Amino acid sequence: MKKLSSEEIVDKLREEDGRFSDIMIDIETLDTKPTAAILSIAAVAFNLETGKISENTFYHQLDYVRQIEDNRTTSIQTTLWWGAQSEEIQEENFNGEKYLYQSVLELNEYFQKECFTDRRVWANSPAFDLVILKNAYEEAVVPWHHSNERDVRTYCDSNNLGLGPLILLPNTHHPLEDCFAQIRDVCAIYTLLHDRSKNEDIQ
Template sequence: MATHGMIDLETLDTTPNATILTLGAVKFNPYNSQTPHTDLYLKVDVDVQTKMGRIVNDSTIEWWGQQNKEVREDAFAEQGRISLEELTKTLNKWCVGLDELWCQGPLFDYAILQNLYAQLEKPVPWAYWQIRDSRTVLNMLPKDMRKGPRTDVHNALADCKYQARAIQKAYRYFGVQK
């Protein structure tokens, strides 16, 4: 059975040195339509990141002010935040056994996580050849399978589930088989 992972970050900037608010991740098999599983949702300590020099951008804060209230309140809530050590330890463990790892675009989530791991002097828990980009695959479709009514856009875990299901649909559409 193929085990792929989908990761999504919600951040306070769009550069590789962005401060991370939340990380969502799910495992899934792109070759079938089974529900994504092994959910991971982590809220990261913001203060430690800003003390390390990670970036908070005013325009990103303003952008967050325009997002769904429940999603925004969850992303910014202080309760349940974990240390960067706990983040990396948990993500490293979660990545064990993955065949491929997906993100929405090659230069956002991966770049931010790679930058963070480098800043912490830790290796990332994936190999360069495991990286996949869902945006490219989904943009090849005649209809974007990510589009549709949603109230939970920019919740990192909800975005992962949605993107993983869209990749499953794209594999079926293109007839991709293992």
């Protein structure tokens, strides 16, 4: 029997596990600081290599008033920006009732159910979404390691990748819709890079 390499063993374990290798996160906030009050959190598990997306999604609309009472922050610039958005977008983001700390604990449960342990965690960008979320965890365990954080914006910088101009989906400021759009973008880039690599090997 052929002896499997460590990478092949990991791949086999992942396949048998049946859960997803990647997870996309998007949040909306009232500030750009790590202490920002969070309006909503979305997460969607997927597999970068196959493009498969979980049928189960995570989407919580949060009580921002209670967060402000708990000393999470807002900024004038961000508040004014929200005021200039459509009524539909404001309606979607400013009527949440979920308590923030309970939401992050339920996000942990989503991670455990949908993804295996060594998962890549994507955001646009981690320096915003993931930094703010990690601050919100307080004493709770963050369900990912910093080394597994991935930046959608950097990954999809097609000009630097030599792929030429690509049409990427714009943000809607509905976190769940933005997660799906960002998943489609990174999976499309992965496929283009993979196909190019195969063509170069053939040549």
